[in-house]
Amino acid sequence: MAHVDLGKYRPYIIIGFIVLFTLLAFWTRGIPSEGLVTADGVNLLENDAWYNLRQVEQTVANFPGYAWFDAMTLYPTGDVIYWGPLFIEILSTLCVLTGAATRPEIMVVASWVPPLMGAAMVPVTYLLGKKIADWKTGLIAAGLIAVISGNYAFRSLFGFVDHHIAETLFSTIFVLAYVTALLVTRDHPFSLKDRGTLTVESLKAPVLASTLAGVGYLLGYFNMPTMILFALIVTAFTLIQFLLDYFQDRSSDYLVLVNVVTFGVVIIGTVAFGFPHPGFDLSRYTVGHVIASAALIAGTLALYGLATYLRGRPKYYFPAALAGIAVVVVAALSIALPDVYNLLIASLFAFFGEQPVTTTVLEARAWSFDMAWAAFNWGLLLMAGGIAFLLWWSREKVNPAHVFILVWTLIILASTMAHVRYEYYLAVNVALLSAVFAGAVLNIGWKDVTRFAGTATSAAHASPAAAEKREEPPRKGKKGGKAPEARKPKASSKDQPDYLKAGAFIAVVVVTLLFAGCSLQANIALANNARYGGVDSQWMEALEWMGANTPNPGVDYTAILDQNTFTYPEDAYGVMSWWDYGHWITLIAKRIPNNNPFQHGVAGPNGSARYFVATDEETANKILDNIGTRYVVTDIQLDTGKFHAPATWADPDVGRSPFEPQFFVPTSTAATSYQAVPFYSQEYYLTMVSRLHNFDGSMADPTLQVIYAEYRDAGTANASLPVITRTEQMNATAAAAAVEAYNRNAPAGSHATLLNMYYQYRGDSILHPVERVPALQHYRLVHESPQNVYGTTGASGPDLKAVKIFEYVPGAHIKGNGIIEAPVVTNTGRAFTYRQESVNGTFIVPYATSGWSGEVKTTGPYRIVGTGQTFDVTEEDILQGRTIN
Structure with missing residues (x-):
């Protein structure tokens, strides 16, 4: 049989697999289109997608103009746009090229861009894997990034019109370009001290590669200012690599060239782009980014100078000098240049910290193990193996590309642990390092597996007749001599498989396939579920009514306005709702919300949080008067499941506890064990959200029996929560009298109160206060959505609608x-x-x-x-x- 040289066809095989993986990634991400596309366009996923679509409509109408200020949100000030134009410009350009001009057409075109970017990640990840290892690692990485699930997959689905997948794509392109620059510069050695080596020929490739790295960084920067995170990664890598080079007596000239050129290009591009925002904030487009890039270059040069100066001295001099200089610099900045200190140091600690209000924002929450396993399952183990292999390969000679990958991974992992939103960045690291591990084991164990398979195949095909030697007559030797014995062939040790390596190979292949299979299954399930996502039908109905039946606020919806010269028309007004719904109000109703999903207009004395948990109408009215509100929109989620959010934003120290207190309650009459049980207090029923949504602003009396409860304070009971010692269901009037009587003579640390059982909206306790709730005097219901959240009709049960609109x-x-x-x-x-x-x-x-x-x-x-x-x-x-x- 003719031997086929597969090596000759390897490039075509690789291209074929990359195309296959790319199509697979695109197909899975396109699944939601089957359910999200309607006659009216696309029911976009998540809140921010609706605002991005609003930006695309605005940019298409003024192509290629981009608005840095929007008067159609955050009334009465308008809001500043703090992310970059690149993603919006890509979408808008495609709309212009395809002739998409109406909202439904723009929705469809824009919705396909995230799947396309998710598919583009496949060849980019292949190239990165190939750069740091080999083509096999690249192919495995490409296959894994095509199927990996979690936030990464969700944010690249059809209909998720947001810049998250663009963040991942452009940051990965930067990593690929920066790693390439490191490797190219390593392969073209030069010395900054020897001018003879600084020739055009020797520097051409390193400078070009570093320039492309700078361009890669700028792509990410023009998309989101959070690209500064990758400047932090480069900073950490540079410090570590200088230390490694110093201890191994290697020159760090290549690092100087790469960083100076890369971030020199970044500075030029940043200055050319301009500074739409004032100040030094690194989360916005300010001059702070130029300062940060200049500081990175200066730090690289300082490290080089220090390493050169200390060369030949005891090794501990360098880290000791670095520590001393760092202390002096930080102290000097904090005293002499506090703005720069806050920019470079304080903001770093703030980034990895967590405040109580962040628990109300899903993507800002800390990452848990359950979240990690649900997203990456067996990939977490493979990633750990990949880290171990990179460290093992570096034990003798450090490859700066490998060090960069390790630093990148650890910082992204720390970022994800602090804020789950960075999980969509981490997906690349998981896929890449899993491939590094799988590829390394494949290289180590491949020969042993083939030997093992060959031995097994030979044994299986050998017949008894062939295995049995035929007896042959002995050959005659010399006269009088002895016939020679038949020679027994000796088994070569090289032909015997190493069963440990073969077993490790098989185990890793199984785990890798398990990771890919579980991820693909989860990815498809995620995509299928997303077909039913988007704006709730009740909200859609309510906001379409608002857009058709409330006064036009008088602001041109598509105009690009100047923040410095714009003023609202006299008849303009705001719409108060929770921040989750702000973008829907802007795009669907074309009205101006008082707050939005950027969490602007939520906190502070005039924020929506204080408004919705206010228990006094006069206080609530002052808030609306101060911010020019005319309509208030409530929904059942804000009334129940999301109630903790405004309560936490309004007062992070106490949160929901005044409204939905928890007590330890005995699980049996013996009172040997307790469980934490939440209740509704009268304070909940007095909040604006409850009075509006549950009672339509009308006076409400307790109509059911309430719970009379006696309890001991947490401190007195030596517990983390108050402990209920006695409960009794009583008539509301009698219960109120009993509370008053008990509290007059209560023992120290003991109290009595009125409570109602806590249920989500499927229970109707939210409709039954424990004491009278006064009417609201200045709010009238003008529209409600048709759905009864209890699912009952007529007189068969309570009738509470999902969404309600009130006029102030x-x-x-x-x-x-x-x-x-x-x-x-x-x-x-x-x-x-x-x-x-x-x-x-x-x-x-x-x-x-x-x-x-x-x-x-x-x-x-x-x-x-x-x-x-x-x-x-x-x-x-x-x-x-x-x-x-």
Whole structure:
């Protein structure tokens, strides 16, 4: 049989596999298109995708103009755009080239870009794997990055129109270019002390490679200013590599050239790009990035000078001198240049820290082991093996490319552990280092596996007849001599497989395939589930209604505006909701939210957090007056599952505990064991979100029995939570009296209170306060979504809608005492009675009984209960704040 030289066809085989992996990556990421594409466009995934689409619409309308300021969010100031234009410009260019001009067309074109970038990661990762090891490692890395799951896969799906996958792609291109520059410079030795070696020929390739590394960095920088993280990686690598070179008596001239050229290009590109933002903040496009790059170059030169000066002295001089200089520099910066200190030092510690409010932002939370295993499963073990192999290869002669990969991995791993959002960066490290491990084991054990397979195959094919030697007559020797014995062939040790290496090879292949298979399965499941993602139908219905039925705020939706000269029209207004929904309000309703998913407008005295957990209407109203709000939108999630978020933002020290307190409750009458149980307190029912969403702004009385509870403080009970010692279900009035009586003479550290059982919205305890909840005087329901969150209809159970829109109005004044009420029917046909108790002899009512053309209407006049007095209130009375009688 003719021998086929596979080596001759290797380039074609490699290209074939890369194409196959690229198509696989693109196919899995395109799966959500089957469910997300509608007649109206694409139901985009996650919140930020909607804002990116808004930017694409704006850029297409003003192509290639890019807006650094947006008046259609964060009323009444507008918001500054702090990320770069590259991703948006790529999307907009494709829209222009394909002729996509309408929103549905723009949505479809933009939605395919993340899958394309995810597919582009395959050849980039192959090249990186090949650079640091060989073509086999590159192919394995390409295959793994094609199927790897977790945040990386999710953020490159069809419909996830956000710059995250672009961050990963461009940062990986930079790593590839920087590693290439290190290797090229290593292969073209020169000396900064010997001018004879500094020829055009010797420097051409290193300078060109370093220039491309600078361009690679700029691509990432033009996409997101968080590319500064990779300058930090280069800084850490440079310090470590200088130390290694010094201890092994090697020159670090190559590092000087690579860093000076790379970040010299970065400085030029950064200055040419400009500084849209003031100050020195590295999370925005400020002059701080030039300072950071210049500091990196200066630090490299300083390290080179110090290493040169100390060459030949005891080895410990260099690290000791570095430590001393670092202390002096940090101290000097903190005293003499505090702005630069905050820029370079303090922001570093802040980056890896975590504040209580970050727990309310999913992508800012710390990374847990469960999250890590769900994303990368067996790849975590393979990555550890890859790290071990890079360290092993460096035991005799350090390869700077390997050191850079290790530093890159460790810093990205630390970043991910601090903030889970960096998991989509870490995916590249996991795939690459898994491939390094698998490729190394493959190289070590391949011959032994083939020998083992060859031995097994020979044994399997050998027949008994062939195995049995035929007896041959002995040959005659010399006369009188002895016939020679038959020669027994000796087995060569080189032909025997090393079973340990073969076993290790098989084990690693199995684990690698297991990693790839589990990841691909998870990836496909993730993509299939994403088909049902996007904006909830109830929110879509509510915001489409808002866009069609509320006043236009008077701001040109697609115009690029100058922050320094823009002023809002007199009739402009804001929409208050939780920050999760801000971009939906901007794009779907074309109205201006008071806060947004950049977490702007959330904190502070006028933030949405303080508003939604305010228990006093006057305090809440002042917030809306200060920020020009006209409409408030609530939903069941903010009312229940997300309630912890505004509570935490409003007061990180106490969070939700005043509203949803937890107690240790005995699990049995013997009280030998306890479990932590959450409850609703009256404070929860008094919050603005509860009064609006649960009670439509109407007065609410306790209609069920409540829980009378006696408890001991955590400190008194020597526990982490208060401990309930007695509970009893009682009539609300009797329970309130019992609480008052107990607390008058309560033992030290003991108290009584009223509670209600804690349930998510599938339980209706959120509708039953433990004490009376006063009516809101300045809020009227104008629209609600059709879905009842309890799934019941008619009189068979409670009827609470998923999304509600309220208008904030001055309200009409009616003189009188007691309780006033008016029947109301909503746009969904739900009927309720608006009730309010007088305050100082006055009612302030928000609903008009005549002259109102909205969907939510009163079906009769206001009536003071028990008096027979009725009142007609016009829409003009409501808006002018008139007194009726």
